[in-house]
Amino acid sequence: MRASRLVSLLLLLQNRGRMSATRLAAELGVTPRTVYRDVDALAAAGVPIYAEHGPDGGYALMDGYRTRLTGLTADEAESLFLTGMRGPAAELGLGAQVAAAELKLMAALPTPYRDASLRIRQRFHLDAPGWYREPDAVPHLTAVAEALWQDRRIEIRYRRWSPEPAEVTRRLRPLGLVLKAGVWYLVAISKRPQTYRVASIRSLRTLPDTFTRPDGFELAEFWRTHVERYERADAADAAVVRLSPAGLAALPEVLGPRATRQARASLGAPGPDGWREATVPLESLAHAAAGLLRLGPEARVVGPPELVEHMAGTIAAMAELYR
Structure with missing residues (x-):
C-alpha cells in the first residue's frame, strides 16, 4: 500500500510540478504528516526531491528527473x-x-x-444525454476548445435567457469546458468566472491576443461551487403543496432526488385523509406547474397564489379542450 502511494506521489510531482503537502495529501487521501514521511522516504531512496518554502512553496523534483515507474496494474x-x-x-x-x-x-x-x-x-457504455432528448447542437464547440487550448480570447454573440431573452455580445477568456448530463458548458471570464451554455452561442470569433490563466483556478472546484450555488438559488423560492400518499410516492420520478429530499424534509403531519403538506423548490412558475401537473389529482398546490392561479388556468384550459 505504501509503495503504491510513494509511486503515486512521485508521478504527481513529475506530471504537475511543484505541489504543496496539503494538495498532495488531498490527492493521495492521507494527512500532510504522512506526506512529510513519504517525502523523507523518497529522498532517502535517492529521489532528487526538494522543498521550497513560502506562500507559493511546496515539493518538487529536480529539473530533468523522470521516473519510469509507470507500469499499469490490471x-x-x-x-x-x-x-x-x-x-x-x-x-x-x-x-x-x-x-x-x-x-x-x-x-x-x-x-x-x-x-x-x-x-x-x-x-459498459456511457450515454450522456437524458432520455427522449437529442444532444445539443454545438457548432462552435471545436472553436471554443481550440481557443481554450491556446489561451486565446474569444468574442461571442450569446442567447441569454435571464433576466429576459436577449442576444448579447461578450469578450471572454475561456478557462474550461464541462459536460453535464449531455450538455456542454463553457467556463470563462468576462469580468468574473461565469458559465455559458455552448449551444446558446450564436456566433464566435477567435481574437488574436492571448491571456494568462488566473493563478490557482481549479475547474472541478469552480464547477462544484457553481452547482451548489445554482441549486441553492433554485431552492430560494418554494411552492406549498398538499400530497396524497400516492403523490408523495411519485415525487422522485416527477421532481428528481434533490427536490424530493427537500420536500420530504418539510412534510407536515398527515390529515384524516392521509394527505400531507410539503414545501417544494420552485424554479419558475412554468417549470413547477409542468412538474406538478404530472401528479394529476394526487397533488394540490396551496401557494404561492400566482402558482395556484397558473395551475388553475392551465387545468381549466385543458378541461376546455376535452369537453
Missing part, C-alpha cells in the same frame, strides 16, 4: 477504458485521436490485461 488498465468517451471526444474534434490512443494502449498491454480491457468495453 485494475488500472481496465479502468482506463471506462474513461474513453468517444461521443464527447468527437464533438471536441478529438475522436480520431482517442481511437488511435486506445489502439496503441491495447497493443502495448500484456495479453491478460488486453483481454480484461475488452471485457470492460463489452459490458
Whole structure:
C-alpha cells in the first residue's frame, strides 16, 4: 500500500510540478504528516526531491528527473477504458485521436490485461444525454476548445435567457469546458468566472491576443461551487403543496432526488385523509406547474397564489379542450 502511494506521489510531482503537502495529501487521501514521511522516504531512496518554502512553496523534483515507474496494474488498465468517451471526444474534434490512443494502449498491454480491457468495453457504455432528448447542437464547440487550448480570447454573440431573452455580445477568456448530463458548458471570464451554455452561442470569433490563466483556478472546484450555488438559488423560492400518499410516492420520478429530499424534509403531519403538506423548490412558475401537473389529482398546490392561479388556468384550459 505504501509503495503504491510513494509511486503515486512521485508521478504527481513529475506530471504537475511543484505541489504543496496539503494538495498532495488531498490527492493521495492521507494527512500532510504522512506526506512529510513519504517525502523523507523518497529522498532517502535517492529521489532528487526538494522543498521550497513560502506562500507559493511546496515539493518538487529536480529539473530533468523522470521516473519510469509507470507500469499499469490490471485494475488500472481496465479502468482506463471506462474513461474513453468517444461521443464527447468527437464533438471536441478529438475522436480520431482517442481511437488511435486506445489502439496503441491495447497493443502495448500484456495479453491478460488486453483481454480484461475488452471485457470492460463489452459490458459498459456511457450515454450522456437524458432520455427522449437529442444532444445539443454545438457548432462552435471545436472553436471554443481550440481557443481554450491556446489561451486565446474569444468574442461571442450569446442567447441569454435571464433576466429576459436577449442576444448579447461578450469578450471572454475561456478557462474550461464541462459536460453535464449531455450538455456542454463553457467556463470563462468576462469580468468574473461565469458559465455559458455552448449551444446558446450564436456566433464566435477567435481574437488574436492571448491571456494568462488566473493563478490557482481549479475547474472541478469552480464547477462544484457553481452547482451548489445554482441549486441553492433554485431552492430560494418554494411552492406549498398538499400530497396524497400516492403523490408523495411519485415525487422522485416527477421532481428528481434533490427536490424530493427537500420536500420530504418539510412534510407536515398527515390529515384524516392521509394527505400531507410539503414545501417544494420552485424554479419558475412554468417549470413547477409542468412538474406538478404530472401528479394529476394526487397533488394540490396551496401557494404561492400566482402558482395556484397558473395551475388553475392551465387545468381549466385543458378541461376546455376535452369537453
